[in-house]
Amino acid sequence: MARFIFITGGVVSSLGKGLASAALGSLLQARGFSVRLRKLDPYLNVDPGTMSPFEHGEVFVTDDGAETDLDLGHYERFTGVPARMSDSVSSGRIYSDVLEKERRGDYLGKTIQVVPHVTNQIKEFISIGEDEVDFMLCEIGGTxxxxxxxxxxxAIRQFSHDQPRGQCIFMHLTLLPYLSASGELKTKPTQHSVKELQSIGIAPDILVCRSEQPIPEKEREKIALFCNVRKEAVVAAYDLKSIYEAPLAYHREGLDQAVLDAFAISPAPRPDLTIWQDVYDRIHNTDGEVNIAIVGKYIQLEDAYKSIKEALTHGGMANRVKVNVEWVDAEIFDREDPAPHLEGFHAILVPGGFGERGTEGKIRAAEFARTRKIPYLGICLGMQMAVIEAARNVAGLKDAGSEEFDHEAGEKRFTPVVYHLKEWVQGNRKVKRKVSDDKGGTMRLGAYDATLKDGSRVAQIYGTTGIDERHRHRYEVDTTYREQLEKCGLTFSGMSPDGRLPEIVEWADHPWFIGVQFHPELKSKPFAPHPLFADFVRAALDNSRLV
Incomplete structure (x- = not known):
């Protein structure tokens, strides 16, 4: 049976609960334990799939097709444990499940209440797979x-009482603000946060205190006294230059030891931190740098492209170079020449997105990269825009476009090079969708296989002709124009196993120009960089030497 660690936050949001949870999971792994991490989000959306990137940031997708909070990306990147649909739940999903049971009559006519019906549903979710791992880490969103x-x-209060004594602990993250006027850290916000937690029946075992300044021994003792925790269980969390320093930083502060002490695990296995020491070395000991432009439409909130930014960092680690990322608004190119904005970059990346806004700018960015022989990586919509650019400017289909932006293809207002995907094969079953379907959870989601063309660049990069990658899209490149495009040099180098859906395109006569329908960034890790990102950064490095 797993031991449970519940991670909560107080004072303010965005303190880094997800990062702390992920780092703790990696430290427990370093001591030989198996872990699984979960996120419980209080918002009423069923999942973040239909939420604006400006509202919620990136939507992380699991192999089994769940659209989840971006913190699950942290969990995977730090532990290497593939997240599952059962690792993310929201209030919306919980209430939806409870109401479905009520409609079916599962509650036998009882009055449905938050306690016990909603809390029992949450406890059922927490318990999924509890026999599979040594530690289950559950992060509660919000404050x-x-x-x-x-x-x-x-629910977690009840759950801890349901378990045998010593099976559950609570870790609480708080803020220790520094007042420059008085030159001191203030512990009162942390005291009030813990008091609020205690008022609902939860006493934290460990306090992780986010601070810009070192925590003096006097303040540490004061926090321990007034918050009723051991002094050794007051752990400092300082600002770091890189999130990948977190495992080593938390280990130095004694977080993993405090957790093992709380569970009375003695003697504690010695940690093997070799992987994280190597990661640290690759971050801080680089042999150069490259400048990469991300031409997107959600650049006002960098979390909208969180996994892409991290995957580029991993690609830099693989090549021992620093990757400087600059965010470029795709809409600028709708009205301006991209050259002044993109000249000087060693590579260009065009990420995914939804809707028409900024797409003409992305098409012009793809054209700039193709004609100037600059390494280009197009992801999802970035691949589709590259294909439309090729169709318009090379294959002679001047009115090439996408059904996503104009649903009047039947009137021949444009040539639908990209169309709404209405059916595909998932495992051994056929999935069908209509344009009028609900938006949530109706895309081609999760891991799908792809077959790569022998001798292609992507086959060389992957070192195999059979891959599986995670998808999140409802529009697809039309193979009707494949022959016409390939005659012009745009190779369809990756296809679905049935040969119907294009997965990868590449220009044969370009130093490095690849578009992928899937999201490779979702599977990249600091200790296992995704091969596409590693080779993309290598190509950028080669280009930097030519400039």
Whole structure:
């Protein structure tokens, strides 16, 4: 049976609960334990799939097709454990499941209430797969005191009492603000946050205190006294230059030891931190740098492209170079020449997105990279825009476009090089979709196989002709124009196993120009960089030497 660690936050949001959870998971792995991490989000959306990137940042997709919070990306990147649909849940999903049971009559006519029905549903979710690992880490979104989060706090309180003594602990993240006027750290916000947690029946075993300044021994003792925790269980969390320093930093502060002490695990296995020492070395000991432009439409919130930014960092680690990323608004190119904005970059990446806004700018960015022989990586929509650019400017299909932006293809207003995907094969079954379907959870989601063309660049990069990658899209490049495009030099170098859906395109006469329908960034890790990103950064490095 797993031991459970519940991670909560107080004072303010965005303190780094996800990062702390992921780092702790990696430290427990370093001591020989198996782990799984979960996220419980209080918002009422069923999942973040239909939420604006400006609202919620990136949507992380699992192999089994769940659209989840971006913190699951942290969990995977730090532990290497593939996330599952059962590792993310929201209030919306919980209430939806409870109401479905009520409609079926599962509750036998009882009055449905938050306690016990909603809390029991949350506890059932927490228990999934509890016999599979040594430690289950469950992060509660938001902060203590949020009205939406109260059912989750009540559920984990009940859950801890249901388990045998010593099977559950609570870790609470708080802020220690530094007042420059008085030159001191203030512990009162942390005290109030813990008091709020205690008022709902939860006493933290470990406090992780986010601070810009070192925590003096006097303040540490004060926190321990007033928050009723051991002094050794007051762990400092300082700002870091890179998130990948977190495992080593938390180990130095004694977080993993505090957790093992809370569970009375003695003697504690010695940690093997070789992997993270190597990661640290690759971050801080580089042999050069490259400048890469990300031409996107959600650049005002960098979290919208979180996994892409991290995957580029991993590619830099693989090549021992620093990757300087600059965000470029695709809409600028709708009205301006891209050359002044993109000259000087060693590579260009065009990420995914939804809707028409900024797409003409992405097409012009793809044209700039193709004609100037600059390494280009197009992801999802970035691949589709590269194909439309090729169709318009090389294959002679001047009116090439996408059904995503104009649904009047039947009137021949444009040539639908990209169309709405209405059916595909998933495992041994056929999936069908209509344009009028609900938006949530109706895309081609999760891991799908692809077959790569022998001798292609991507086959060389992957070192195999059979791959599987994660998808999140509802529009697809039309193979009707494949022969016409390939005659012009755009190779369809990756296809679905049935040969119907294009997965990868590449220009044969270009130093490095690849578009992929899937999202390779979702599987990249600091200790296992994705091969596409590693080779993309290598190509950027080669290009930097030519400039």
């Amino acid at each position: 203590v005191g949020d009205i939406e989060g109260l059912p989750f706090f009540e």
